[in-house]
Amino acid sequence: MSPTDAPAVQVGELGFAVGGAQILTEIDLTIARGELLAIIGPNGAGKSTLVNMISGVARPTAGQIRLDGRDVTGLSVRHRARAGMGRTFQTSSLFNGLTTVQNVCFAVQSAAPGALNPFRRASSRSVIDQAMQLLERVGMAARSAWPTAALSHGDKRKLELAVAMARRPSVLLLDEPMAGVAMEDVPSLVQLIADLNRDGVTVCMVEHHMHVVLGLADRIAVLHHGRLLAVGTPAEVTANPEVRRAYLGDAL
């Protein structure tokens, strides 16, 4: 298979064991280019661990991860980011002491080729212009001068997406993007993720809110006790009796 035909992400026979505990077992999962795949499952099923393995935050103890056909299993987070992998975290990774636009400027500058000191040139005109375009895209331009600490949780999530997009990722991993977001902020955040995906970004999203998953996902992967219980379209997965027993009985 040539790199151009390859899926965006391929996870093959992936396993993770730590201190005698088997956290993930024989995960085989493919994410097509441009697809939005949601990962669901009960608490402790291994969803964040799987996303950490894909993004390089942690290394698997078995199996491989390919990005656009290239084996990235041994690469650091930084090298995977250069290869096109972006992510957001369950807990905020923003600099609270900076303003909204400064956070994005920092990301734009640190993503630039050969960036040595992201702080030094973070105020140059083109960096600010790029940061403002990203804030525009996530609907945050009006709050560009706000201290990050003063933003609502939903706005912080949007800002995190702008920061992640500064690296122009081809694949974006989102770990519970709706966690802690007020109900009224959920629709605009859902729309934003749908827009990014429609613009060509492949999205892999861990999410507990089933109405969000069912509204966004092309396919859903269900993890249970560290194993892949099912993968399929929303209709296939919600009709699967095993999935209903293990998870959806509570979530729907």
Ligand SMILES: Nc1ncnc2c1ncn2[C@@H]1O[C@H](COP(=O)(O)OP(=O)(O)OP(=O)(O)O)[C@@H](O)[C@H]1O
């Ligand atoms: N490095 C580690 N050392 C020990 N245990 C770990 C490690 N990483 C993950 N675990 C354990 O693996 C299990 C899966 O954790 P993980 O956070 O991936 O689950 P999750 O499906 O994302 O759960 P939640 O929905 O609650 O976020 C948990 O029992 C967790 O305590």
